[in-house]
Amino acid sequence: MSFFHCPVGASSKGTEECISCGMCTALTREEQKKAADIVRAYLRSNVSKRLSRYVIKKIAVCGKGGAGKSTVAAMMAIALRDMGYEVLVIDTDESNSGLHRKLGIDNLPKPLLSFIDRFNDGVAEDSSWLDQDSIKLEDIPETFITTNNRLSFMMAGKIEDAMQGCACSASDLLKLLLSKIEVDDRQIVIIDNEAGVESFGRGLELYVDTVITVVEPSFESIGMAGTIKYMAEGLGISRIRAILNKVTSDKIEKVMIGRLLEQEVKYLGVMRLDDDINVAGLLGEVVSECDAKTKFESIVRIMLDEAEMKYNAI
Numbered sequence: 001m002s003f004f005h006c007p008v009g010a011s012s013k014g015t016e017e018c019i020s021c022g023m024c025t026a027l028t029r030e031e032q033k034k035a036a037d038i039v040r041a042y043l044r045s046n047v048s049k050r051l052s053r054y055v056i057k058k059i060a061v062c063g064k065g066g067a068g069k070s071t072v073a074a075m076m077a078i079a080l081r082d083m084g085y086e087v088l089v090i091d092t093d094e095s096n097s098g099l100h101r102k103l104g105i106d107n108l109p110k111p112l113l114s115f116i117d118r119f120n121d122g123v124a125e126d127s128s129w130l131d132q133d134s135i136k137l138e139d140i141p142e143t144f145i146t147t148n149n150r151l152s153f154m155m156a157g158k159i160e161d162a163m164q165g166c167a168c169s170a171s172d173l174l175k176l177l178l179s180k181i182e183v184d185d186r187q188i189v190i191i192d193n194e195a196g197v198e199s200f201g202r203g204l205e206l207y208v209d210t211v212i213t214v215v216e217p218s219f220e221s222i223g224m225a226g227t228i229k230y231m232a233e234g235l236g237i238s239r240i241r242a243i244l245n246k247v248t249s250d251k252i253e254k255v256m257i258g259r260l261l262e263q264e265v266k267y268l269g270v271m272r273l274d275d276d277i278n279v280a281g282l283l284g285e286v287v288s289e290c291d292a293k294t295k296f297e298s299i300v301r302i303m304l305d306e307a308e309m310k311y312n313a314i
Helices: 029-045 047-053 069-082 168-180 198-202 219-234 250-262 275-283 291-306
Strands: 058-063 086-091 146-148 151-155 187-192 210-215 239-247 266-272
Touching: 029 219, 058 069, 058 219, 069 086, 069 151, 069 187, 069 210, 069 239, 069 291, 168 187, 198 219, 210 219, 219 239, 219 250, 239 250, 239 291, 250 266, 266 291, 275 291
Parallel strands: 058 187, 058 210, 086 151, 086 187, 210 239, 239 266
Antiparallel strands: 146 151
16 A cells, blocks of 8 residues: 555545546455456546546557557657657566667666665675655666666666565566656656556556557457556546557458547547668667658657647647
8 A cells, every 4th residue: 555546636535636546455356356447437527627637748658469569668768758748758568678779879878776785796786866755857876877878777676686586576666666756847758568567557557647558460469458548547647548550451450440439538549560670670779760750750749639738830
């Protein structure tokens, strides 16, 4: 309960904003599900009000393994940077290691796992900055953040050796960071999540306002989009959008959109399977100027327009 965040914004139980869902006191699985259903119904009836009230500040990019989450997160960050925003990308995946290359960042910062004894090579790290009531981007020590042309990068850390242990402690540190980090009107945080829905089980998305699920042309990926929507709504998140990725034809696109709409998953746009993106991924390079980059910029504009946020013309 130390990380509990009211999904409807009530300061405490019984206040005017409280909808008496019971989520803050739920102990059993049955109680949690009942509370989540109450929140979900409330959000659906008040979705337009919530969308207009909350601008985009923290985005979680989710989806099935191999759907293209890291590529979408990187392209979104670059597009937002080019539209006038300062963007922090946080890599939470303890396995894949190529996200920083997609952003054009060469020097890796220290991972948050460095605060855990078994991951820090015996050198204790100063964590006093994490003890602040609120954390601005400029408060983060340079050893833990790398910046290049208004694009910043942080990482949870990677499991590199057998029997090294799990990264659950890093998830707790990420939740602490996300609960305290504050961004201004021209800053956005993007979290590139690990594959699947375990991050929702850990409650990592408690402190984000937007969930983007990346969907590839597969039964499993489309099904996971529905699961992600269900879990995100249970955490009080109402802005949940899909980006269709690796689409090969109009027929495939039509089927995917139909399946998503059946699950009431709204989508922002469609990215076709693209050789330029694949080559950049194979070489560990930033996506260069290409039709796909231009298309993705239009998707990001739709996302910002929905939130009535200003941006520079590209």
